[in-house]
Amino acid sequence: MTTIDHWIGGRTASGMSQRTSTVFNPATGAPSAELRLASASDVADAVGVAEAAFEGWAQSSISKRAKVLFAFRELVNNHVDELAALIVDEHGKVFSDAQGEVQRGLEVIEFACGIPSLLKGDYSDQVSSGVDTFSFREPLGVVAGITPFNFPVMVPMWMYPVAIACGNTFILKPSERDPSASMLVADLWQRAGLPDGVFNVVHGDKVAVDALLDDPRVAAVSFVGSTPIAQYIHERGSANGKRVQALGGAKNHAIVMPDAGIDFAADHLSAAAFGSAGERCMAISVAVALGSAADAIVEAVTARALAVKVGNGHDASREMGPVVSAAAQQRIKRLIGTGEAQGARIAVDGRDLVVPGYENGFFVGPTVLDDVTTKMDVYQEEIFGPVLSVVRADNIDDAIAIINANPFGNGTAIFTASGESARRFQRGVHVGMIGINVPVPVPMAFYSFGGWKNSLFGDKHVHGPEGVSFYTRAKVVTSRWPEVAASAGANFNFSTTAR
Ligand code: NAD
Numbered sequence: 001m002t003t004i005d006h007w008i009g010g011r012t013a014s015g016m017s018q019r020t021s022t023v024f025n026p027a028t029g030a031p032s033a034e035l036r037l038a039s040a041s042d043v044a045d046a047v048g049v050a051e052a053a054f055e056g057w058a059q060s061s062i063s064k065r066a067k068v069l070f071a072f073r074e075l076v077n078n079h080v081d082e083l084a085a086l087i088v089d090e091h092g093k094v095f096s097d098a099q100g101e102v103q104r105g106l107e108v109i110e111f112a113c114g115i116p117s118l119l120k121g122d123y124s125d126q127v128s129s130g131v132d133t134f135s136f137r138e139p140l141g142v143v144a145g146i147t148p149f150n151f152p153v154m155v156p157m158w159m160y161p162v163a164i165a166c167g168n169t170f171i172l173k174p175s176e177r178d179p180s181a182s183m184l185v186a187d188l189w190q191r192a193g194l195p196d197g198v199f200n201v202v203h204g205d206k207v208a209v210d211a212l213l214d215d216p217r218v219a220a221v222s223f224v225g226s227t228p229i230a231q232y233i234h235e236r237g238s239a240n241g242k243r244v245q246a247l248g249g250a251k252n253h254a255i256v257m258p259d260a261g262i263d264f265a266a267d268h269l270s271a272a273a274f275g276s277a278g279e280r281c282m283a284i285s286v287a288v289a290l291g292s293a294a295d296a297i298v299e300a301v302t303a304r305a306l307a308v309k310v311g312n313g314h315d316a317s318r319e320m321g322p323v324v325s326a327a328a329q330q331r332i333k334r335l336i337g338t339g340e341a342q343g344a345r346i347a348v349d350g351r352d353l354v355v356p357g358y359e360n361g362f363f364v365g366p367t368v369l370d371d372v373t374t375k376m377d378v379y380q381e382e383i384f385g386p387v388l389s390v391v392r393a394d395n396i397d398d399a400i401a402i403i404n405a406n407p408f409g410n411g412t413a414i415f416t417a418s419g420e421s422a423r424r425f426q427r428g429v430h431v432g433m434i435g436i437n438v439p440v441p442v443p444m445a446f447y448s449f450g451g452w453k454n455s456l457f458g459d460k461h462v463h464g465p466e467g468v469s470f471y472t473r474a475k476v477v478t479s480r481w482p483e484v485a486a487s488a489g490a491n492f493n494f495s496t497t498a499r
Contacts, residue, residue: 007186010196015042026322027312029360034183036318038204038410050142051167053197057327058167069113072192088313090178092321093276106155107445108326112161131480135471140219144212148225148281149175159222159407162467169198234457245458253286255399256293256462266300272439273388282440288399301341305348305366322362329362332385339378344369352417397489400428409452413439
């Protein structure tokens with residue numbers, strides 16, 4: 001079995017730690033590699049390398065940085081299928097979905113290629129007699145990204161293209177469950193001409209994460225993962241004086257209004273609930289069905305759930321792969337059981353699904369739970385599996401109230417033919433990303449991505465303009481170039497512009 005090393009200073013590095021964890025192929029359930037888990041001193045070495053690389057990279061011209069970004073964009077674009085295959089091997093999602101993930105990451109690289117425009121400052125001529133004011137933004141230094149298993153390419157790409165384009169050096173700590181794509185990315189960066197030490201990959205668990213959070217040379221931390229860890233990262237990183245953006249978990253609701261097209265809503269709801277086995281932070285896991293829409297949508301989603309083709313993500317005829325791990329499989333099945341025990345009606349039960357030829361794979365079939373209430377565990381917990389819970393509500397105000405009472409606020413959607421309902425919804429919900437007849441409203445790269453409430457700790461969203469702002473800090477210069485002989489003497493009053 002292969003061992004996956006770190007990538008530090010432009011080459012693979014085994015580090016001093018003897019600890020490893022096992023990477024699995026979720027479709028077969030078989031181990032595929034051993035992964036090195038960094039010690040605190042391995043992390044310190046990587047931070048030292050990134051710190052040493054910072055000065056040169058930060059001082060490189062903005063056009064040189066853009067050039068590297070353009071070259072990296074070409075290389076990633078030429079390796080979409082290789083990256084997607086690595087995602088399928090270790091995450092399990094189907095190949096076409098993995099290609100889509102890489103594509104959404106590429107869009108952030110393309111956004112970052114525009115860094116010369118994005119970093120343009122402001123200039124005010126003659127703010128006082130002979131005085132000009134201008135502003136520009138500088139990189140922070142060494143920044144770190146700690147990322148989840150569910151988008152092993154796209155989520156890190158929310159971070160490092162922008163951070164590196166801004167002139168920072170970067171340490172990525174990817175998920176232990178699907179680390180291989182990050183190693184190919186590191187190789188592509190090097191081939192693009194990025195100086196060694198600017199992009200580094202350190203594998204590990206809490207030990208590595210804590211070392212990054214505690215190292216005073218790390219200026220900022222971007223995190224994406226579950227809510228308890230996001231909160232922890234935000235608190236510990238902030239206490240250590242770092243800038244932190246920590247995106248957490250989700251429980252995304254979609255309202256189905258009585259005026260919605262039921263076939264349209266059912267197609268999109270089932271894709272949003274069961275695509276990528278429900279392991280998307282923007283997956284719809286709760287349908288809030290109103291009035292006469294309720295029975296119709298349950299019936300239509302049931303038919304679609306039963307028809308989903310589940311299997312190995314490398315099989316092009318399949319629509320949904322396994323979940324990521326045996327532990328995830330057990331957790332999802334247990335939660336479905338609590339739903340049943342607490343009074344939900346199981347319209348489709350995916351617990352007993354067995355995929356022929358993949359009997360040891362971590363599969364859970366699409367599941368639909370009807371008559372779910374907000375008190376049930378299946379409603380309160382983030383299931384992160386292919387399970388759609390249907391909650392019934394009487395009117396749109398009640399539906400919005402349900403969404404707003406939920407502690408998460410990542411994404412939400414409404415299916416309706418009414419502009420009035422859509423507008424009431426978009427203005428009334430306490431959620432960061434909103435879809436109107438769009439169930440998975442992931443913003444394009446030139447907007448920023450982020451939720452509200454327990455879905456984001458810190459105040460900057462990722463990529464887009466807020467990403468540029470997160471990875472830089474402002475300088476404002478007030479300048480005067482007097483003729484040497486022209487001094488009018490000292491003025492001890494606070495300076496004003498009326499001179
Ligand atoms: P996770 O929180 O278990 O792990 C995320 C990262 O944190 C990994 O790199 C992991 O190694 C590290 N980590 C885990 N436990 C830690 C600990 N105790 N101390 C320090 N670091 C620790 O999340 P996951 O299971 O990999 O990913 C799924 C979660 O991510 C879901 O909750 C999902 O909603 C969320 N997610 C959110 C978004 C978003 O945009 N808000 C996007 C993707 C995923």
